Amino acid sequence: MKARLYGLPGSHPTMAVRGMLELKGVEFRRVDLVPFLSRVIVRRGMRLPQNTVPVLAIDGRRVQGSREIARELDRLRPEPPLFPADPERRLAVDEAERWGEEELQHPIRQLSLWAMRANRAPIHSYMGSTVMGVPAAIGARLAPAFIARGVRLNEATDEAVRENLAALDSALGRIDGWIADGVLDGEELNAADFQVGASVRLLLTFQDLRPLIEGRPACHLARRAVPDYRGDAPPVFPPAWLEPLRSAAGG
Numbered sequence: 001m002k003a004r005l006y007g008l009p010g011s012h013p014t015m016a017v018r019g020m021l022e023l024k025g026v027e028f029r030r031v032d033l034v035p036f037l038s039r040v041i042v043r044r045g046m047r048l049p050q051n052t053v054p055v056l057a058i059d060g061r062r063v064q065g066s067r068e069i070a071r072e073l074d075r076l077r078p079e080p081p082l083f084p085a086d087p088e089r090r091l092a093v094d095e096a097e098r099w100g101e102e103e104l105q106h107p108i109r110q111l112s113l114w115a116m117r118a119n120r121a122p123i124h125s126y127m128g129s130t131v132m133g134v135p136a137a138i139g140a141r142l143a144p145a146f147i148a149r150g151v152r153l154n155e156a157t158d159e160a161v162r163e164n165l166a167a168l169d170s171a172l173g174r175i176d177g178w179i180a181d182g183v184l185d186g187e188e189l190n191a192a193d194f195q196v197g198a199s200v201r202l203l204l205t206f207q208d209l210r211p212l213i214e215g216r217p218a219c220h221l222a223r224r225a226v227p228d229y230r231g232d233a234p235p236v237f238p239p240a241w242l243e244p245l246r247s248a249a250g251g
């Protein structure tokens with residue numbers, strides 16, 4: 001079985017799907033689209049209902065959305081499963097996955113878009129060698145215009161980002177709790193591990209967030225679910241915005 005994974009540079013749900021494909025041992029090729037052009041390609045070119053990635057082309061069809069893809073992968077290749085068979089455990093994994101997609105993913109998207117607009121220097125580190133055939137060096141030069149639009153579309157305002165940073169300790173606490181309860185980071189990785197882990201893994205690419213997350217169970221999960229995540233951003237967030245996370249981390 002061969003697949004093609006359409007994503008965007010730095011996209012955390014794309015990395016979640018990449019982890020699932022690797023777990024399943026499905027051979028795939030990743031294709032990163034150009035931001036915003038991706039909307040037209042996905043919506044008009046591929047005739048999909050949303051304008052977002054990830055999109056997985058597999059078994060003659062295209063599946064859009066990280067949660068839909070997880071279910072389709074389990075259908076096409078049941079072993080190893082991404083969802084537990086036990087109904088109670090399944091409910092818990094479904095809820096952690098839902099929360100990861102609906103509540104965690106977007107604030108982290110806002111943080112990273114805001115950060116890339118504040119300092120464009122690390123943009124190239126989030127890219128592969130090419131983006132839709134365009135060399136990364138050229139892509140990185142064009143990226144700020146796309147990022148500025150992404151900031152607007154995703155409402156990655158100072159206020160939102162400050163609030164997201166203030167809420168981060170509680171979000172990480174929730175993940176740590178699920179890990180303690182055996183819902184996440186168990187013996188076998190599940191769909192929620194990839195969903196949540198990829199978001200935390202993106203946070204770990206930020207030098208000013210990394211030391212405040214390192215050592216937490218959520219950090220262990222992120223590194224396990226997504227061992228390598230392209231990108232490394234120097235400190236960018238105003239220290240006052242990091243204070244809630246810093247004091248929760250005991251520093």
Ligand SMILES: N[C@@H](CCC(=O)N[C@@H](CS)C(=O)NCC(=O)O)C(=O)O
Pocket residue numbers: 008010011012013014035036038039051052053054064065066067101105109153
């Ligand atoms: N929550 C959905 C959507 C993901 C999503 O919003 N993806 C972003 C990249 S991380 C995207 O495609 N953005 C393109 C755009 O808004 O133009 C999922 O998990 O599949």
